[in-house]
Amino acid sequence: QIQRALRSLSVPLERLHVMKGHMMEDMCKGLSRQTHMQAKVRMLPTYICSTPNGTEKGSFLVVELCQNQVRTLLVTLYGDGNMSPHMMYKIFDLPDSIRQGEGEALFDFIAHCVSQFLAETISSDPSRSEEHLPLGFVFPFTCRQTQLDKAELLSWSKGFSCSGVVGKDVVQLLQSAINKQEVGANGTGGHWLSPFKGWKSSQFASGQFCKVDVVALMNDTVGTMMTCSMEGRPCEVAIVADKGSNCCFMAEAYLVETTEETSGRMCVNTEWGCFGDDGILNDIFTPYDARVDEESSNPGEKRFEKMVGTLYLGEIVRHALIALTAEKAIFTGTSIAVLKEKGVFTMQHVLDVVNNEDGITEVRRILEALGLQPSERDCGRVQQICRAVVGRAATLHATGLAAILSYMCQTREMETLMVSVGVEGELYTGYPRFEEILLSVSRLLSPECIATFLPSRDGSGRGAAMVTAVALRLAAQRREVDEVLAPLRLSLADLGKVQALMREEMERGLGKATNASASVRMLPTYVSHTPDGTERGNFLALDLGGTNFRVLVVRIAEEGISMSSEIYVIPVAIMQGTGEGLFDHIIDCIIDFQLKQNLVTHTLPLGFTFSFPCQQVGLDKALLLTWTKGFSASGCVGQDVVQLLRDAAQRKQHLGMEVVALVNDTVGTMMACGYDDPKCEIGLIVGTGTNACYMEEMRNVGTVEGDEGRMCINMEWGAFGDNGCLDHIFTHFDRVVDETTINPGKQRFEKLISGMYLGEIVRQILMVMTEKQLLFQGRPSPKLQTKNIFQTKFLSTIELSNGLALRQIRAILNELELDASFEDSVLMREVCQTVSLRAAQLCAAGLAAVVEKMRENRGLDQLSVSVGVDGTLYKLHPRFSTNLQKTLKDLAPNCNVSFLLSEDGSGKGAALVAAVANRAANAMQ
Ligand code: ADP
Numbered sequence: 039q040i041q042r043a044l045r046s047l048s049v050p051l052e053r054l055h056v057m058k059g060h061m062m063e064d065m066c067k068g069l070s071r072q073t074h075m076q077a078k079v080r081m082l083p084t085y086i087c088s089t090p091n092g093t094e095k096g097s098f099l100v101v102e103l104c105q106n107q108v109r110t111l112l113v114t115l116y117g118d119g120n121m122s123p124h125m126m127y128k129i130f131d132l133p134d135s136i137r138q139g140e141g142e143a144l145f146d147f148i149a150h151c152v153s154q155f156l157a158e159t160i161s162s163d164p165s166r167s168e169e170h171l172p173l174g175f176v177f178p179f180t181c182r183q184t185q186l187d188k189a190e191l192l193s194w195s196k197g198f199s200c201s202g203v204v205g206k207d208v209v210q211l212l213q214s215a216i217n218k219q220e221v222g223a224n225g226t227g228g229h230w231l232s233p234f235k236g237w238k239s240s241q242f243a244s245g246q247f248c249k250v251d252v253v254a255l256m257n258d259t260v261g262t263m264m265t266c267s268m269e270g271r272p273c274e275v276a277i278v279a280d281k282g283s284n285c286c287f288m289a290e291a292y293l294v295e296t297t298e299e300t301s302g303r304m305c306v307n308t309e310w311g312c313f314g315d316d317g318i319l320n321d322i323f324t325p326y327d328a329r330v331d332e333e334s335s336n337p338g339e340k341r342f343e344k345m346v347g348t349l350y351l352g353e354i355v356r357h358a359l360i361a362l363t364a365e366k367a368i369f370t371g372t373s374i375a376v377l378k379e380k381g382v383f384t385m386q387h388v389l390d391v392v393n394n395e396d397g398i399t400e401v402r403r404i405l406e407a408l409g410l411q412p413s414e415r416d417c418g419r420v421q422q423i424c425r426a427v428v429g430r431a432a433t434l435h436a437t438g439l440a441a442i443l444s445y446m447c448q449t450r451e452m453e454t455l456m457v458s459v460g461v462e463g464e465l466y467t468g469y470p471r472f473e474e475i476l477l478s479v480s481r482l483l484s485p486e487c488i489a490t491f492l493p494s495r496d497g498s499g500r501g502a503a504m505v506t507a508v509a510l511r512l513a514a515q516r517r518e519v520d521e522v523l524a525p526l527r528l529s530l531a532d533l534g535k536v537q538a539l540m541r542e543e544m545e546r547g548l549g550k551a552t553n554a555s556a557s558v559r560m561l562p563t564y565v566s567h568t569p570d571g572t573e574r575g576n577f578l579a580l581d582l583g584g585t586n587f588r589v590l591v592v593r594i595a596e597e598g599i600s601m602s603s604e605i606y607v608i609p610v611a612i613m614q615g616t617g618e619g620l621f622d623h624i625i626d627c628i629i630d631f632q633l634k635q636n637l638v639t640h641t642l643p644l645g646f647t648f649s650f651p652c653q654q655v656g657l658d659k660a661l662l663l664t665w666t667k668g669f670s671a672s673g674c675v676g677q678d679v680v681q682l683l684r685d686a687a688q689r690k691q692h693l694g695m696e697v698v699a700l701v702n703d704t705v706g707t708m709m710a711c712g713y714d715d716p717k718c719e720i721g722l723i724v725g726t727g728t729n730a731c732y733m734e735e736m737r738n739v740g741t742v743e744g745d746e747g748r749m750c751i752n753m754e755w756g757a758f759g760d761n762g763c764l765d766h767i768f769t770h771f772d773r774v775v776d777e778t779t780i781n782p783g784k785q786r787f788e789k790l791i792s793g794m795y796l797g798e799i800v801r802q803i804l805m806v807m808t809e810k811q812l813l814f815q816g817r818p819s820p821k822l823q824t825k826n827i828f829q830t831k832f833l834s835t836i837e838l839s840n841g842l843a844l845r846q847i848r849a850i851l852n853e854l855e856l857d858a859s860f861e862d863s864v865l866m867r868e869v870c871q872t873v874s875l876r877a878a879q880l881c882a883a884g885l886a887a888v889v890e891k892m893r894e895n896r897g898l899d900q901l902s903v904s905v906g907v908d909g910t911l912y913k914l915h916p917r918f919s920t921n922l923q924k925t926l927k928d929l930a931p932n933c934n935v936s937f938l939l940s941e942d943g944s945g946k947g948a949a950l951v952a953a954v955a956n957r958a959a960n961a962m963q
């Protein structure tokens with residue numbers, strides 16, 4: 039019988055595995071918006087989103103409501119890594135009558151304790167008597183929290199049942215009670231708390247009162263976690279193995295669907311005591327557990343807690359002994375009447391029996407003191423039962439912990455999780471093997487997780503002060519972050535204004551008289567038709583002005599378009615050397631390409647995608663206005679680029695090609711997409727730079743003769759704002775980035791939007807935030823000072839990480855030699871999002887001006903149009919296109935705009951321009 043009893047109290051490993059799985063399922067259920075109401079493991083959000091980082095400083099008051107006490111604590115932090123906080127305690131006994139009395143009396147009592155404590159601490163230090171003291175309230179009952187300082191009591195437990203509190207905000211109740219303690223000195227009003235009611239008024243000069251604000255409420259488990267967080271490494275899990283049992287941990291905030299918080303992490307109070315209330319633990323529930331449950335004040339509830347909480351372990355042993363005696367397995371022939379009384383076998387008895395390693399003398403002494411007459415064998419068996427009960431409690435704690443650890447590891451997408459676990463409570467401190475079991479069993483169940491256990495030295499009070507301190511630090515930080523980012527955040531009205539300005543600049547650029555003074559050049563391209571699909575032939579194409587220089591052959595046939603291409607490198611020395619050198623190099627590349635492709639027998643028509651601003655005077659005549667994007671070859675500006683290329687061909691005596699058309703990459707992109715979609719009448723580039731083109735009515739193009747038909751206009755919108763019209767939206771960061779480019783003051787719009795600059799803007803913001811101690815604890819990274827070290831593709835990576843920031847961002851941070859905390863990476867993501875959102879929105883404002891103008895040109899109520907888009911930023915950034923399209927809808931609601939991605943657009947497009955020109959020429963003949 040003894041063996042059977044012991045077996046029933048030991049849960050096999052396979053069963054623990056199953057239980058771990060159930061716990062994880064219940065955790066997910068508790069976090070999900072749809073199912074959380076049914077979940078037994080409540081997974082209550084705590085609104086604590088950060089662990090201490092050591093910079094916290096100031097004085098913080100804590101009041102902790104315990105079973106029989108109210109503990110008050112004043113903690114002073116020095117911003118020194120929290121190594122040596124200064125602490126003052128006072129503990130007040132809580133009269134029994136209050137636990138079951140009126141709610142108001144309870145809170146008045148707590149407020150009175152606070153007031154008395156302050157009288158003794160603050161009055162001994164008059165210099166601090168005018169401080170505003172933030173207070174953290176440790177309230178170890180189940181609450182539905184909706185903010186850090188807003189928590190509705192769901193139910194009392196642990197012998198409390200004060201009236202009129204369930205369903206109310208306990209923070210508000212405490213704050214009101216504290217306010218009531220006020221003595222209105224000189225009519226100050228407000229909630230000034232007298233240091234001590236009843237002290238002789240002469241002891242307080244007028245105004246010597248302390249303002250107390252309840253800023254945070256938390257569970258004791260959370261307090262423990264935060265207490266343990268002070269030792270350098272953040273502690274992200276806490277277990278309280280005491281009268282009751284509970285656990286909390288830092289969850290990815292986006293998984294906590296019951297809150298709006300989506301970035302970073304939030305501490306979740308699991309309330310795992312209720313695990314099993316749906317019957318899932320019934321098969322391991324022993325008859326002794328069932329008896330304990332029946333005799334409790336809440337039968338059927340908190341099944342897990344009743345197997346592991348120290349309030350119950352003595353009771354489980356007592357019922358096991360009663361049952362075994364009835365079965366005549368122990369205490370044969372002696373009376374065990376004393377065991378009939380609930381609570382006689384206390385947790386202390388259990389621990390004394392369990393921890394007594396040498397012989398049974400001590401066990402006998404304990405049992406005899408209880409009034410039993412054990413035989414030697416009885417003593418041994420009682421000890422076995424006690425060990426089984428306590429061992430099971432430790433094992434089940436370990437199983438719950440394993441579920442938490444595996445869940446954390448999975449949701450953080452980590453292969454291994456290293457984490458610190460704060461532990462507290464009577465079972466932990468009283469049972470030396472507890473930690474050992476916690477470690478070994480959780481290792482067996484979650485081998486992918488490595489937990490380090492930290493004892494909580496000062497209980498939850500110090501942690502509560504930390505929570506309060508962190509809350510204030512974060513609130514202050516949030517204000518500063520918002521201040522830094524505010525200029526980068528544009529309202530719809532701001533964007534509407536940008537749209538209107540763009541429209542104005544477009545008109546000026548189109549007007550013959552005003553063109554010279556417009557920042558948006560609105561260059562005619564001499565492309566007047568988009569493709570109609572009947573174009574045919576083989577064409578050469580060049581693509582210069584992007585990241586790569588490419589030579590292509592484009593074969594346009596009935597079956598469709600096929601292409602081959604080759605990428606050639608243009609060394610910086612050539613980009614920034616002489617014009618002759620540059621164009622000679624280009625011809626060399628073409629010759630090489632034609633040889634490789636066996637294209638030497640014919641003279642092929644060539645379309646040239648040249649992505650720099652040109653004043654075009656014909657399809658094959660284009661004067662370079664200025665270099666951009668890092669090019670600066672001499673002797674080219676003001677020259678006809680087509681002629682420069684032809685001259686180079688002549689120098690090299692290359693006859694295999696004939697330059698037919700020069701196009702901008704925006705035009706190429708529009709044409710390439712236009713081959714498949716006739717509605718495509720806009721081209722957009724968001725890559726290294728940004729630019730757009732669209733089909734404008736000839737009658738509006740003042741800079742070209744003729745009023746019939748349309749012509750594609752290369753807007754060169756990158757230069758929008760170069761005349762100062764956008765000065766009001768430029769931020770400090772934009773100005774710094776602009777000043778460090780090779781063309782300061784130029785391409786101002788582009789510098790807010792395109793790939794060449796976004797990383798730099800982010801880098802400037804990160805540097806300022808580091809300076810302001812908002813990032814990396816203020817430690818500057820020498821690497822971060824390096825220009826262009828923060829690449830625009832980093833924005834894509836960082837913004838893609840959904841709550842999993844650390845893992846994804848780590849590689850980038852390593853590259854930058856940055857030591858970033860989790861919060862740092864969350865803030866970095868916010869910076870990236872702000873910068874890329876602004877870029878997409880500004881781009882949308884520009885496009886809105888274009889589509890609205892086209893709609894008006896055509897006298898339509900509703901315009902349907904497509905935009906051909908190219909550029910790696912647009913294509914690869916996870917949100918750019920969505921943000922752009924959404925903003926465009928807001929700004930131009932009467933336009934129905936679709937977006938087409940151009941594949942190999944600029945090369946194909948150049949060939950198509952040549953082909954369309956061919957077709958038109960053939961049609962003329
Ligand atoms: P170009 O505009 O020169 O023809 P691309 O369209 O390829 O060339 O754009 C290159 C730009 O795209 C670079 O400036 C780079 O910053 C940016 N970029 C590259 N990869 C990414 C990415 N994954 N996410 C966002 N931007 C990127």
Ligand code: MG
Binds near residue numbers: 908
């Ligand atoms: Mg390109």
